[in-house]
Amino acid sequence: MAMSGGVDSSVAAALLKRRGFEVEGIYMRLFNTKDKHNEWAAKAVAKNLGIGLKILDLRKEFKKIVIDYFLREFKAGRTPNPCVVCNQEIKLGLLLKKAMQMKADYIATGHYARLRREIQNPKSQFPNESQIQNPKTKYTLLSAKDKIKDQSYFLYNLTQEKLARVLFPLGDYKKSEVYQMAEKWKLPYKKGESMDICFVGGQEHRKFLKERLGVKRGKIVDVNGRILGEHQGVWFYTIGQRADIGGPGPFYVAKIDAKKNLVVVSNKFRGEELYQKELIAENVNWISGVEPKMPLKCRARIRYGHEAVPTNVSKQLTANSKQKNEYYVKFNQSQRAITPGQSVVFYKGNEVLGGGVISWLVG
Numbered sequence: 001m002a003m004s005g006g007v008d009s010s011v012a013a014a015l016l017k018r019r020g021f022e023v024e025g026i027y028m029r030l031f032n033t034k035d036k037h038n039e040w041a042a043k044a045v046a047k048n049l050g051i052g053l054k055i056l057d058l059r060k061e062f063k064k065i066v067i068d069y070f071l072r073e074f075k076a077g078r079t080p081n082p083c084v085v086c087n088q089e090i091k092l093g094l095l096l097k098k099a100m101q102m103k104a105d106y107i108a109t110g111h112y113a114r115l116r117r118e119i120q121n122p123k124s125q126f127p128n129e130s131q132i133q134n135p136k137t138k139y140t141l142l143s144a145k146d147k148i149k150d151q152s153y154f155l156y157n158l159t160q161e162k163l164a165r166v167l168f169p170l171g172d173y174k175k176s177e178v179y180q181m182a183e184k185w186k187l188p189y190k191k192g193e194s195m196d197i198c199f200v201g202g203q204e205h206r207k208f209l210k211e212r213l214g215v216k217r218g219k220i221v222d223v224n225g226r227i228l229g230e231h232q233g234v235w236f237y238t239i240g241q242r243a244d245i246g247g248p249g250p251f252y253v254a255k256i257d258a259k260k261n262l263v264v265v266s267n268k269f270r271g272e273e274l275y276q277k278e279l280i281a282e283n284v285n286w287i288s289g290v291e292p293k294m295p296l297k298c299r300a301r302i303r304y305g306h307e308a309v310p311t312n313v314s315k316q317l318t319a320n321s322k323q324k325n326e327y328y329v330k331f332n333q334s335q336r337a338i339t340p341g342q343s344v345v346f347y348k349g350n351e352v353l354g355g356g357v358i359s360w361l362v363g
Contacts, residue, residue, distance in 0.1 A: 001025050001108045002091055003053065005041030008110030010189040011178045012169040016108055017049055024104065025053040028095065030062040031199040041190035048188055058094060065089045067199055071212055074235035077258030078341030081154075081357075082197060083304075087111075088157040096165060106167045112144035113152045114171030114350075115163060139163035141287050141352040146174040153304045156345045156355030157285045209235050218261035220245050223254060223273045231263050240274060240337025275334040276361050281313075281327045281344050284356030292353060299347045300329065302338050302358065308347045309335065327356065 001013045003025040017023050027042040039055070046053035066086050073080035091109060099107040118138040139160050144150040158166070170178060182189055200208045213235050220229040220243065229245040234256050237243060243251045243265050254273040255264035266273045279302075286292065294315050299308035310332040329344060338361060345355035 001051075002095060002110070003027050003042040003045065004110070005038035005045065005190045006110070007178060007182050007187075007189045007191075008112075008170060010041075010045040010110075010187045011181050011185075012108060012110045013045065013051065014049055014181070014185055014187060015169040016167070017051065023049070023051045023108075024102070025051055026095065026099070027053060027055050028062075028090070029055065029057045029059055030090070031059055031067070033201060035201070037190050041188060044188040048186070056095070056098065058090060061094055062086075062090060062199075070197075070199075071209070071235075073341050074209060075213055075258070076341075077234045077256040079238040079339045080341050081304075081343050082199075083154045084157065084343050087154050092155075092158065092162055092166065096162060100165070106165050108167040108169055110170055111151045111155065111168050112146055112149040112170055112175075113155055113168045114142040114144055115166065115168055116140040116142055137164070138288070142171070142350045143347070143352065144171050149175045152352045153301055153343070153345050153355075156287065156343065156352055158287055159285070160287070160289050163287070206236055209233070216261060218263065220263045220265060222251075223264060223266050223271070228265065234258050234261060234263060237263050239339040270336065274336050276338045277334045278328070278330045279338055279344065279361050280359045281329055281356035282325065282359040284325055284327050284354060286354040287352060288354075296346070296353075298353060300331070301345045301347070302335055303342050309333065311346075313346060325356075326359065 001009065001016060001023050003009045003013060004027070013023055013025060025042065025046045027039055029039070043053055066082050066089070069085055070080045070082045092107070096107050116139070118140070141152060141155060141158060141163065143152045197205060210233075213233060215232045216234075218231055218234065219227055220231050221227050228251070231237065237253050237256055239253055239256065241253050243253050243263065245251055245265070249267065250269075251265040251267055252269055252271070252274060253263060254266045254271065256262075257264070264273075268274075294313070296313040298311060298313065300311040300313075301308045312330045314328050338358060340358050340360055342358050343355050344358050346353040
């Protein structure tokens with residue numbers, strides 16, 4: 001059980017134990033911090049539940065895989081999604097590998113997501129080893145019962161092999177129910193919700209970026225090319241955000257050109273420059289392991305918490321395509337602030353079909 005010290009992983013561990021699983025907790029040290037409250041809370045919860053807790057130091061790997069990626073993407077004028085990378089490479093990558101080395105049957109997390117198993121023996125809720133290895137067993141990732149907390153968006157890179165080893169104990173519960181269980185069972189979890197980027201901590205992410213990427217001044221121009229001011233680095237901006245540049249406004253970021261060190265803004269929140277109908281997605285993963293029949297009609301999210309909207313996905317690429325694993329995505333209606341570097345995730349009802357990284361915009 002991946003334990004962070006927070007309410008979600010603490011309740012997930014308690015649920016598994018009450019269902020008869022033999023649970024072993026793992027706390028991951030992912031970055032340098034003076035705040036030890038998360039680790040202390042994880043130890044306290046493990047002691048409360050009577051389960052073991054191993055401390056796993058992955059700070060070196062986390063820096064190389066997640067933090068360096070985060071900085072590299074911002075420097076390139078894109079907006080990274082560190083939670084997607086962390087889930088793919090760390091929590092359900094390195095940690096899953098280490099759990100299997102420890103002879104675990106499953107790895108469990110506190111994610112709000114659900115998993116459907118279609119196995120040969122429908123009387124068995126959890127597959128045995130032979131069923132896990134059986135290619136006829138199908139695993140489907142579904143959105144959570146709690147639509148507000150649903151985290152399936154961050155898990156689109158999962159494969160059939162990984163889903164065979166994963167448990168999401170909180171998928172059928174609402175956040176309010178999780179808090180109720182935590183209080184009922186008197187779990188000593190760390191209070192408060194974690195909403196920020198974990199490794200940035202309490203400091204603003206602009207400060208974090210400035211300390212590591214420094215300052216590189218450039219021009220801020222409007223959509224007609226008129227110079228409005230000066231920025232200190234393209235990495236301080238993302239598509240759609242309000243840009244405080246002084247003078248009459250407000251202004252909103254419509255485009256970032258890292259090569260020209262240029263930030264383009266519009267004085268209209270719903271200006272046409274901020275709306276796009278098409279994009280190219282790269283590094284697309286299909287959870288079933290098989291590409292759906294193209295063209296594909298489905299719904300898609302362009303960022304976490306965004307409404308899943310009708311779209312069409314196809315392999316009808318343009319001359320600018322760089323790789324075979326790119327897909328052309330066209331929405332039924334234009335979407336505001338489609339942002340390169342973020343993920344586009346495809347859904348059929350509650351099922352997560354897969355997703356990829358928004359590479360560049362068409363038009």
